[in-house]
Amino acid sequence: MILIVVEHANGKASKSTYELVTAARGLHREGGVTALVLGSGVASVASGAALIADQVLVADSPELAQYDPEVWAAAVAQIATEGEAHTILIAGSRSGREYSPRVAVKLDAPLLEDVISLKDEGGVLQAEHYTFLARVTERIEAEGPMAIVTVKPGAFAAATPGSTASDQFDVDLILPKRRLTITGRTQEKSGRISLTEADIVVSGGRGVGSAEGFTQLVEGLANQLGAAIGATRAVVDADWRPYSEQVGQTGKTVQPKAYIAIGISGAVQHLSGMNKSKCIVAINKDAEAPIFKIADYGIVGDVKEIVPAIIQELRK
Amino acid sequence: MRILTLIRQVLDAEESVRVRNGTVDLESSKLVMDAMDEYGVEEALRLRERGADAEIIALAIAPVRAEDALRTALAMGADRGIHVVTDVALDAIALSAVVAQIARAEQAELIFCGGQQADWDSHALGAATAERLQWPQATWTNALELNGTVLTGKHEADEGSESFELSLPAVVTTQQGLNEPRYPTLPNIMKSKKKEIRKETLDAFGVAPKLKVTGVEIQVKERLKKILDGKDATAAASQLVQLLRDEARVIS
Numbered sequence: 001m002i003l004i005v006v007e008h009a010n011g012k013a014s015k016s017t018y019e020l021v022t023a024a025r026g027l028h029r030e031g032g033v034t035a036l037v038l039g040s041g042v043a044s045v046a047s048g049a050a051l052i053a054d055q056v057l058v059a060d061s062p063e064l065a066q067y068d069p070e071v072w073a074a075a076v077a078q079i080a081t082e083g084e085a086h087t088i089l090i091a092g093s094r095s096g097r098e099y100s101p102r103v104a105v106k107l108d109a110p111l112l113e114d115v116i117s118l119k120d121e122g123g124v125l126q127a128e129h130y131t132f133l134a135r136v137t138e139r140i141e142a143e144g145p146m147a148i149v150t151v152k153p154g155a156f157a158a159a160t161p162g163s164t165a166s167d168q169f170d171v172d173l174i175l176p177k178r179r180l181t182i183t184g185r186t187q188e189k190s191g192r193i194s195l196t197e198a199d200i201v202v203s204g205g206r207g208v209g210s211a212e213g214f215t216q217l218v219e220g221l222a223n224q225l226g227a228a229i230g231a232t233r234a235v236v237d238a239d240w241r242p243y244s245e246q247v248g249q250t251g252k253t254v255q256p257k258a259y260i261a262i263g264i265s266g267a268v269q270h271l272s273g274m275n276k277s278k279c280i281v282a283i284n285k286d287a288e289a290p291i292f293k294i295a296d297y298g299i300v301g302d303v304k305e306i307v308p309a310i311i312q313e314l315r316k
Numbered sequence: 317m318r319i320l321t322l323i324r325q326v327l328d329a330e331e332s333v334r335v336r337n338g339t340v341d342l343e344s345s346k347l348v349m350d351a352m353d354e355y356g357v358e359e360a361l362r363l364r365e366r367g368a369d370a371e372i373i374a375l376a377i378a379p380v381r382a383e384d385a386l387r388t389a390l391a392m393g394a395d396r397g398i399h400v401v402t403d404v405a406l407d408a409i410a411l412s413a414v415v416a417q418i419a420r421a422e423q424a425e426l427i428f429c430g431g432q433q434a435d436w437d438s439h440a441l442g443a444a445t446a447e448r449l450q451w452p453q454a455t456w457t458n459a460l461e462l463n464g465t466v467l468t469g470k471h472e473a474d475e476g477s478e479s480f481e482l483s484l485p486a487v488v489t490t491q492q493g494l495n496e497p498r499y500p501t502l503p504n505i506m507k508s509k510k511k512e513i514r515k516e517t518l519d520a521f522g523v524a525p526k527l528k529v530t531g532v533e534i535q536v537k538e539r540l541k542k543i544l545d546g547k548d549a550t551a552a553a554s555q556l557v558q559l560l561r562d563e564a565r566v567i568s
């Protein structure tokens with residue numbers, strides 16, 4: 001049995017869950033795909049999961065209302081042991097990548113992290129993932145039977161739900177005490193389309209000159225295109241934009257159809273968060289800026305002149 | 317109290333990666349202590365400067381050359397180093413078994429680890445170590461304070477940030493914003509040369525890799541590199557928009 005851990009928010013399975021199903025089906029293993037739903041008041045999540053998995057296990061308990069790395073790891077390890085799972089797929093979100101190593105240690109299993117491909121070659125799991133700030137593709141292998149895999153968001157197509165629901169089973173878990181007490185939360189808020197899911201990302205760097213420059217140029221162009229907004233760390237450090245918009249090693253990873261970089265130099269830490277974008281567009285006054293080395297289209301010029309001209313052109 | 321800070325030696329950010337004989341060739345490149353690990357060393361020093369009675373130990377499980385990175389940590393102010401010398405590339409789950417054994421032997425109460433180091437892009441070492449020690453963890457930490465044995469701080473979660481509280485012993489993984497790592501001063505570099513780095517061999521720990529790396533590849537996506545001159549802003553803008561519409565078909 002392959003176990004996938006359902007990632008969900010607001011009563012719905014996230015896109016990453018559908019991607020896990022695709023990755024799991026690709027292994028063509030016997031026993032089908034079992035989805036595990038952890039949470040409180042998750043009936044709607046479970047019925048959604050029943051349309052994509054062969055069986056759904058539901059642990060619905062107030063104790064599971066909020067994510068905790070130790071609680072999640074204990075829950076997943078327990079289910080895996082009892083149900084004799086042989087491969088566990090977890091979304092490569094921040095939380096997934098945080099608790100999955102604990103599951104691997106508990107089960108004395110290998111961890112294949114943030115994979116972009118996955119297959120089973122005679123019982124050996126083979127996968128690829130990025131290393132060296134996403135500049136290198138590494139091929140890794142783990143002997144079965146038990147392995148933990150985190151799946152990079154966006155790397156697999158989302159599975160299409162079927163029309164018949166599979167069976168759901170309630171499970172009781174013995175959960176450990178929480179030791180990480182969360183005393184406050186600041187939710188990322190943005191009325192916009194999500195940075196990691198947008199088709200177009202317009203991203204600004206220090207070259208836009210100021211917070212006002214950012215609003216005028218980057219936000220202006222993004223509004224025109226219905227795009228999400230990204231930023232470099234330099235911009236976030238200067239407090240021109242919130243951290244939630246940062247793209248790169250210590251920010252978000254994006255892979256849009258088009259990434260438009262405005263006044264961004266192209267430091268390796270930034271590139272690691274966007275170098276897999278399908279089409280990269282750069283506007284920079286320095287023809288030697290590293291960003292042009294990975295650009296499909298670009299303009300060498302002052303963003304204060306070029307970007308307003310582009311907005312003007314789009315309005316025509 | 318003893319604080320263990322984990323160190324990896326990685327490519328300098330300015331260096332390009334090269335692949336040779338099926339692995340990433342590091343031998344002819346400039347190597348440095350990982351920037352995410354620097355945050356950990358710096359934070360340990362700051363906890364001490366704010367009053368914690370702490371001995372700070374820098375730990376590397378890496379080839380001989382990684383001694384340079386350990387020396388950097390000592391020059392920043394760590395008290396001593398432990399270097400488990402090995403050429404075996406251990407994955408995070410295997411490596412955590414070594415770290416946990418050392419943490420126990422040294423009776424460490426706090427471990428710092430980079431949130432994601434620039435060589436293996438892994439997030440797993442901190443959490444795996446915490447599990448082996450049966451300690452709690454806080455990951456992607458960007459603010460930290462220690463009061464007695466209670467750590468409070470802030471960290472990045474899936475959507476937004478959280479304030480947390482945690483009792484020692486614990487593992488903390490770092491994130492940008494935690495601090496601004498100091499540069500080693502010349503006198504401190506001189507002093508660090510006399511600091512102890514204890515060498516150990518990997519055999520003593522009885523661990524084996526759980527993953528096999530079967531190949532590496534630099535997959536460069538061919539980029540069109542159609543770069544226009546922007547001297548005439550209006551003309552360049554109009555040409556770019558046309559290319560994005562008609563050729564790339566990414567905008568309508």
Ligand SMILES: Cc1cc2nc3c(=O)[nH]c(=O)nc-3n(C[C@H](O)[C@H](O)[C@H](O)COP(=O)(O)OP(=O)(O)OC[C@H]3O[C@@H](n4cnc5c(N)ncnc54)[C@H](O)[C@@H]3O)c2cc1C
Pocket residue numbers: 204205206207208231232233234235246247248249250251252263264265266267268269270273283284285286289301302303304351352492
């Ligand atoms: C551990 C670590 C993690 C990091 N993580 C990240 C990360 O997640 N994301 C990230 O972005 N960075 C990250 N960085 C920082 C990274 O190294 C760079 O410092 C940063 O990306 C630079 O941002 P920038 O391109 O906006 O600024 P700069 O490098 O200063 O570039 C500004 C660019 O704007 C151009 N310019 C200036 N004026 C104009 C104008 N009028 N018109 C046109 N062009 C103009 C310049 O030619 C230049 O190329 C990290 C660094 C470290 C050490």
